[in-house]
Amino acid sequence: MPEFRTLDDLSSVKGKRVLLRADLNVPVRDGVIMDTTRIDRVIPTISELADKGAQVIVLSHFDRPKGKVVPHMSLAPVAEMLESKVKHHVFFQPTCIGPEAEAAVDRLQDGQVLVLENTRFHAGEEANDAEFTAMLARHGDFYVNDAFSAAHRAHASTEGLARHLPAFAGRLMEAELNALSAALEKPERPVGALIGGAKISTKLDLIANVLDRVDTLFIVGAMANTFLAAEGINVGRSLQEPDMHETARRIVSQAQEKGCEIILPVDAVVALEFRANAPAETCPIGEVPSDSMILDVGPRTVALIEDRLAQLKTLVWNGPLGAFEIPPFDGATIAVAKAAARLTKAGQLKTIAGGGDTVSALRHAGVLHDLSYVSTAGGAFLEWLEGKLLPGISVLNDAARNVTPL
Numbered sequence: 001m002p003e004f005r006t007l008d009d010l011s012s013v014k015g016k017r018v019l020l021r022a023d024l025n026v027p028v029r030d031g032v033i034m035d036t037t038r039i040d041r042v043i044p045t046i047s048e049l050a051d052k053g054a055q056v057i058v059l060s061h062f063d064r065p066k067g068k069v070v071p072h073m074s075l076a077p078v079a080e081m082l083e084s085k086v087k088h089h090v091f092f093q094p095t096c097i098g099p100e101a102e103a104a105v106d107r108l109q110d111g112q113v114l115v116l117e118n119t120r121f122h123a124g125e126e127a128n129d130a131e132f133t134a135m136l137a138r139h140g141d142f143y144v145n146d147a148f149s150a151a152h153r154a155h156a157s158t159e160g161l162a163r164h165l166p167a168f169a170g171r172l173m174e175a176e177l178n179a180l181s182a183a184l185e186k187p188e189r190p191v192g193a194l195i196g197g198a199k200i201s202t203k204l205d206l207i208a209n210v211l212d213r214v215d216t217l218f219i220v221g222a223m224a225n226t227f228l229a230a231e232g233i234n235v236g237r238s239l240q241e242p243d244m245h246e247t248a249r250r251i252v253s254q255a256q257e258k259g260c261e262i263i264l265p266v267d268a269v270v271a272l273e274f275r276a277n278a279p280a281e282t283c284p285i286g287e288v289p290s291d292s293m294i295l296d297v298g299p300r301t302v303a304l305i306e307d308r309l310a311q312l313k314t315l316v317w318n319g320p321l322g323a324f325e326i327p328p329f330d331g332a333t334i335a336v337a338k339a340a341a342r343l344t345k346a347g348q349l350k351t352i353a354g355g356g357d358t359v360s361a362l363r364h365a366g367v368l369h370d371l372s373y374v375s376t377a378g379g380a381f382l383e384w385l386e387g388k389l390l391p392g393i394s395v396l397n398d399a400a401r402n403v404t405p406l
Contacts, residue, residue: 004177004396005168007048010142014053015110019140020045020170021157023147023376024060024078024115031072033081037359037376038149043085045146045170046113050088055108057139058082058115059096059157061150067123079115088113097122097135105139119157126155133160146170148177149377151392162395169396177393179373180384183352184213188313194305194336196221196319197357200244200251205386206318211254216261216308220301220321220332224265225294227252233286236270238294263308267298269322269329276326296322296329306339309349315340317353317371318385320361330364337365344371354381 010018022042027034049056063073076092083090089112093104096116108114116139119125124132133156137143143165145151150158151173161167169177183191193210197203200223210217219227222239229235230245230252255262264285270292271280282298283289302321309315317340324330343349353362354375362368375381380390 004174004393006174007045007144007168007171010144010166010168011052013049013142016054016141017105017108017139018049018054018056019136019143019161019165020049020056020058021143021145021147021150021161022046022058022060022170023149024058024075024082025062025150026078028077031077033077036081036085039078039082039085041172041376042146042170043082045144045172046082047086047088048171049144050086050111050113053110055105055110056088056113057105057108058113059119059136060115060147061120061125061155061157062118063120065118065120067120067126069121073118073121075115075118082113082115086113090115093117097132102138119155124156126153128154128156128160130160132156133164137161137164140165143167144170145392145396146172147392148173148375149380151377151390152380152383152388154391158392159395162392162398167396173396175373176375176377179352179375180381182350183314183316184210184385187213188350190215190312191314191316192216192218192308192312193316194218194220194318194321196223196321198222198239199241200226200248201241203319204247205388206382207251209385209387210316211251211258211260214260214316216263216312217255218263218305218308220265220297220305221319222294222323223319224297227262227264228285234288234290235294236288236290236292238288238292263304265294265297265301266304267300268294269296269298269331270294271329274323274326277328280328296324297332302332302335305336309336309339309343312349314350315352316385317351318355318358318382320357324357324361324364330361333361334365337362337367341367341370354378 079092095101143161193214225235225238225240227248230248271278321332322329324333351371356378
């Protein structure tokens with residue numbers, strides 16, 4: 001578990017300027033914010049700091065403007081939405097460095113919030129440029145990182161600032177790190193991992209890392225087809241990776257050596273074409289018609305997974321069980337999600353889930369708020385599960401080790 005200081009260690013902030021790195025990179029369509037989850041999750045940190053009399057200066061990136069000013073990638077609409085959700089005055093400044101930004105910071109009163117413009121409008125952000133970082137650092141007395149979802153990037157506002165100012169984790173970052181530690185570093189056993197998705201090749205590091213940490217590994221989604229085909233089972237026209245067959249066999253062998261049970265689908269929902277409401281049928285694995293595609297796991301597999309979930313104490317979930325985006329191939333994902341939610345509510349299972357498709361699938365199943373913790377971080381969540389060192393976390397760790405009195 002990384003060492004890090006939290007807001008509990010930053011008690012005296014009245015009259016102080018706190019640079020808060022949030023992730024306000026929300027989906028926007030035609031100027032309308034489609035999902036406010038990331039905004040909602042940073043509000044507790046903003047409110048706590050403002051309630052204590054801090055002057056809160058919010059930094060975030062938005063989309064990929066590649067170091068140039070792109071008007072439709074402005075944070076202005078996000079700042080407006082944020083103002084509607086907090087009790088404090090929220091202002092927006094259409095620059096993040098320079099005299100105008102500095103003047104906006106100077107005008108800020110205790111308990112007020114200022115959102116600065118998209119940090120990625122400057123090439124120095126992604127380059128972690130020393131001069132750009134120093135210009136951002138002028139705005140604050142303290143630095144709080146509440147953007148775990150951007151912690152896998154060594155950028156100026158995610159990593160560089162923590163080397164200029166006393167650095168702390170915000171409440172969202174704290175919750176994320178505690179949840180992930182409970183999932184893989186110090187889990188209550190037995191622990192299982194449900195890993196789905198399209199390709200083994202994109203999840204190799206993740207699987208390698210969890211094999212040493214879990215008792216049961218559920219492999220589902222299209223990537224399960226590769227494991228089945230590697231065993232000589234006909235999967236018809238299903239998506240699979242022939243060049244990964246040997247890798248799949250090696251993973252199974254390694255799991256056996258480590259005492260990790262791998263569970264693969266025992267039946268499947270198949271169709272001749274991939275489209276909404278396409279005619280589909282259920283068949284045992286091994287009896288998939290040669291002209292059909294596996295698009296979801298079947299009811300026997302769902303029952304098998306639910307039975308194993310009831311025996312676990314901790315579950316890490318990344319990836320849907322099938323092509324959940326379109327019916328009828330969302331059935332297994334919905335069923336297993338609801339089963340995990342029931343066990344979680346009953347206090348029998350701790351469930352930690354994350355990844356873009358996983359969040360969408362859980363929302364689709366109506367259980368997004370019923371699991372123990374659902375991470376909205378995509379790449380950062382995956383890299384953590386892969387056992388990689390995240391720059392934005394590592395620098396908080398360094399800051400905690402080199403504490404100077406405040």
